[in-house]
Amino acid sequence: EELSAFIERLGLKPYRTEQITNWIYRKYAVSFDEMTNLSKDTRERLKEAAVISNMTLLKTLESKDGTQKFLFELEDGELIESVLIPDNERLTLCISSQAGCAMSCGFCLTGSSGFRRNLKSYEIIDQVISVMRIIRDTTIAKTEKSGHHITNIVLMGMGEPLNNFDEVVSALWTITDLMKFSKRRITLSTSGIIPRIRSLAETGLGVNLAISLNATTDETRSKIMPVNNKYPLKELLKACRQFPLPPRSRITFEYVLIAGFNDSEDDAFRLVNLLKGIKSKVNLIMRTVEGRLYGKIILTKKNVLRKMQVL
Structure with missing residues (x-):
């Protein structure tokens, strides 16, 4: 609706809305000059009235499993991260919703x-478009079945x-x-912002x-x-x-395992009881985590396997 109103204010025909939408949101154009099915005069009018958002990619890091982290700079100099996670069937993009975070979770470096500030809606969208451009223009980050397309989006970034x-x-x-x-x-x-x-x-x-759960008692979770x-x-809950x-959907409960803190067998049984009556799945996060409160977290294979067996 906003784009349609903008096109109308420029005195352009209504059908231009769909053409421009296709170029920006499905072909990931970075400039109006790419829109070759628009007349030169129309492209010039668009350039005078608007710009296409395009974040600056500062750095790309890649892990051994092919996961890639992108560091983007916004117009005001703020930095945000997006992460692309490939596997055989999916290409998942993890995007940020804020620059920084006020939640102060003890296991999270972002906290x-x-x-610093909330992201605008276009800055959230731009992460998806920017990464799609990277996938389109390079040979990286393609999986066996997903090909050139992001298959899943998760708002689990900053x-x-x-x-x-x-x-x-x-x-x-x-x-x-x-x-x-x-x-x-x-x-x-x-x-867990209930309202x-x-x-x-x-x-x-x-x-x-x-839901980022990470504990089975209020006392433990509040810490x-x-x-x-x-x-x-x-x-x-x-x-x-x-x-x-x-239909067929479940709520995911994320659980960062912290050795000696929330990884006991009792925790596993309490978790089962807490989730009764909820169509759910549990994502046990077992990798080493750096956090403000607990430093380096090392998990024993025995504890992890036992928790999985109980669940």
């Missing part, structure tokens, strides 16, 4: 940097998405409506929900996630039970 609710929701509508990305393949991860979980359900977006002091486990799920 230690503090909160920031708490539900603390930037309006901009995130606006971005997701654009990604699903204009970029034609399946809402079933988008997952929003939250530390906004309910608001997300009311939007009708229909994206998947993930590593201050948000739990305001939104305790009982109320959080009640909101999860009330969250509308499409």
